[in-house]
Amino acid sequence: MKALGQNIRTLRHQKGWSQEDVARQLDISVPAFSKIETGITDINLSRMEQIAGIFGISAVQLLTLNEDNQEKFTTELDAVNKQLLVREAEVIGLQKKVIALFEELRGTRIPA
Incomplete structure (x- = not known):
């Protein structure tokens, strides 16, 4: 089973x-x-x-x-997980830009 x-x-x-x-x-x-x-x-x-x-x-x-189907599902899952990692990196980059813009608007931005 x-x-x-x-x-x-x-x-x-x-x-x-x-x-x-x-x-x-x-x-x-x-x-x-x-x-x-x-x-x-x-x-x-x-x-x-x-x-x-x-x-x-x-x-x-x-x-x-069968194992072929399981392997196919696993492969598809791996591909989706990789896409999620890419999207997560994009979101983090955008969050950093938003923070930088907010700090710039407030006039508190410290030059890097």
Whole structure:
């Protein structure tokens, strides 16, 4: 059941959801969902179909996500994370410019 839990985790990450987000949709506690994801708790067919439905796939698809799909999702996630780092650097640069302009307007800017 660990493979199923890994599939669930991969899909959750792909959606950008936290464990709490999914647990809320399943109407279970976060620790209970965490045990599903880590493979500690086996799930019945009804719960599996409910989880698959949340992700918009069938229970069969949930069970048969293979390593290629996981690798694809991981690659996509890595690409998005790199884009976020670039955007974060841009935001920091803009924040510095705003601070410098504010200081200039107040006349308190100290020359660098």
